Amino acid sequence: MSKRYVMAIDLRRCVGCQTCTAACKSANATPPGVQWRRVLDLETGEFPDVRRTFLPVACMHCANPPCMHVCPTTATKKRDDGLVTIDYDICIGCGNCIMACPYDARSITHEPSYAYGEPMASEIARFDPERLSVATKCNFCVDRIDQAAVTGKTPGVDPEVTPACVNSCIAGAIHFGDIMDPNSNVSQLLASTKSFRMHEELGTDPSVYYIWDGAET
Amino acid sequence: MSGTRQILDRVSPRLQRRWDARAATNFICGGAGGGLLIVTALASLWNPGLRPLVVLAMALVAAGLTAVWFEIGRPRRAFNVYRNVATSWMSREAMLAPPLFAFAAAAIILNWSIAYWIAGLLGLAYAYAQGRMLCANIGIPAWRQPGVVDMILTTSLTEGTGLLCAAALYWPALAPFGFLLAAVVLLRFLVWRNYLANLRRAGAPSGTLEAFDAFDSPFAWLGHAMPVLAALAGAVIGSVLLLAFAGVLAAGAGAWFKYVLVCRAAFTQGFALPRTPSRGGGAAGAGGAPGWIGGQGLLQPSVPRRRNEDV
Numbered sequence: 001m002s003k004r005y006v007m008a009i010d011l012r013r014c015v016g017c018q019t020c021t022a023a024c025k026s027a028n029a030t031p032p033g034v035q036w037r038r039v040l041d042l043e044t045g046e047f048p049d050v051r052r053t054f055l056p057v058a059c060m061h062c063a064n065p066p067c068m069h070v071c072p073t074t075a076t077k078k079r080d081d082g083l084v085t086i087d088y089d090i091c092i093g094c095g096n097c098i099m100a101c102p103y104d105a106r107s108i109t110h111e112p113s114y115a116y117g118e119p120m121a122s123e124i125a126r127f128d129p130e131r132l133s134v135a136t137k138c139n140f141c142v143d144r145i146d147q148a149a150v151t152g153k154t155p156g157v158d159p160e161v162t163p164a165c166v167n168s169c170i171a172g173a174i175h176f177g178d179i180m181d182p183n184s185n186v187s188q189l190l191a192s193t194k195s196f197r198m199h200e201e202l203g204t205d206p207s208v209y210y211i212w213d214g215a216e217t
Numbered sequence: 218m219s220g221t222r223q224i225l226d227r228v229s230p231r232l233q234r235r236w237d238a239r240a241a242t243n244f245i246c247g248g249a250g251g252g253l254l255i256v257t258a259l260a261s262l263w264n265p266g267l268r269p270l271v272v273l274a275m276a277l278v279a280a281g282l283t284a285v286w287f288e289i290g291r292p293r294r295a296f297n298v299y300r301n302v303a304t305s306w307m308s309r310e311a312m313l314a315p316p317l318f319a320f321a322a323a324a325i326i327l328n329w330s331i332a333y334w335i336a337g338l339l340g341l342a343y344a345y346a347q348g349r350m351l352c353a354n355i356g357i358p359a360w361r362q363p364g365v366v367d368m369i370l371t372t373s374l375t376e377g378t379g380l381l382c383a384a385a386l387y388w389p390a391l392a393p394f395g396f397l398l399a400a401v402v403l404l405r406f407l408v409w410r411n412y413l414a415n416l417r418r419a420g421a422p423s424g425t426l427e428a429f430d431a432f433d434s435p436f437a438w439l440g441h442a443m444p445v446l447a448a449l450a451g452a453v454i455g456s457v458l459l460l461a462f463a464g465v466l467a468a469g470a471g472a473w474f475k476y477v478l479v480c481r482a483a484f485t486q487g488f489a490l491p492r493t494p495s496r497g498g499g500a501a502g503a504g505g506a507p508g509w510i511g512g513q514g515l516l517q518p519s520v521p522r523r524r525n526e527d528v
Contacts, residue, residue: 093290
């Protein structure tokens, strides 16, 4: 793999503002009830040692994606740069991928729905019937990343070719880049911190790293 | 847990609702049909004229596939299901259906013994593919247990044998198959206990274990103890009524198990933290796995309070 795009999310910085959630919804026009990116709010521990953690989650773009293996139509594919995508034209909406994903990343909606019942002009303009009754999920704003090949800009550095959630984060908690490049922002960040990946024990090899401490601590 | 709390809490494992009773129908009918095909092939060695049972088996498999057709989002693209035989057990299950129907039809029309057996083996393979399909869905801890394949296979055999014994009402010569029914029911019970033990050992969402705990005792009595006793009594004294009763109980319990597995115990993985982050001047802390019991590797089990818990 010449490139592998990953996300590094610094849990020390995330304040749970959900700006990334809103940015994703705006960028991808997801319908009500569908959140490709969302921030979970966990409380752990017992009084007096109670902690609260904000956990941004979305598709983990696994290097060993269970969704791809179970998909009967090959609609779900993994690209050479590590992104896991869905071809809406092939998908039959069987939901097998939804069962296979340990990260609750995928969803299927069968009927058009709008925020306030009747569609607003923006919802009419952005409605895509091809996304009905098929599986959908975060795609790391693949259209923006593909522009990097045209413009020569760098995903994770230049906002025009970086996922919307990364651009929107007000705390600088979400980072994006090529982990195969030792000089990239994510490579350097991960080298200087301690991180984990969600449910690594399941063998999915996810592409999202959660930073929880400095390396020197 | 109220519906509001379920919606607010996206952290803990939650009951999947994407695959509903229609998906369960595919596993119930497909497995029973596959099991019936293989035991009918066996029974046909001593009992010619069991073609109606092959028809029944075909109808069951067809009913299962029809239920799936009504469930998928884009049914007009259904034939795309054959595009990933390389890795997808759903594709493989679909691939088995046409030859299964073809050889079953040959058994019905031509009454060839070889056709019965090939159809029977394909039926067994069909049930196996269904078990592997479930097992490949690692997002559902109850399904990814390796023992689920054994459970699906043995219960499919049990359901098929149960239906065969129920048919003893019309073919009294099938009465000796009560012994086979007792044997497969006992086997299913052993496989079930093993599956449940392994699930607890590996760790599972609390909702999964609660669903299985509620199901375990009636499954044991209605699905195993009573059918075994009735099947043995029916076979020994030649009572087709007892045999049919045993068969219906055994088959019905299998269907019930598959419904519970697909629709009641199928909780998702949920999210967990190995460690909580250091914030400000503080230190990192222990993690948590809300809604899980056991397992979770390095995680420290905790009983977290969720935000808006009182909502």
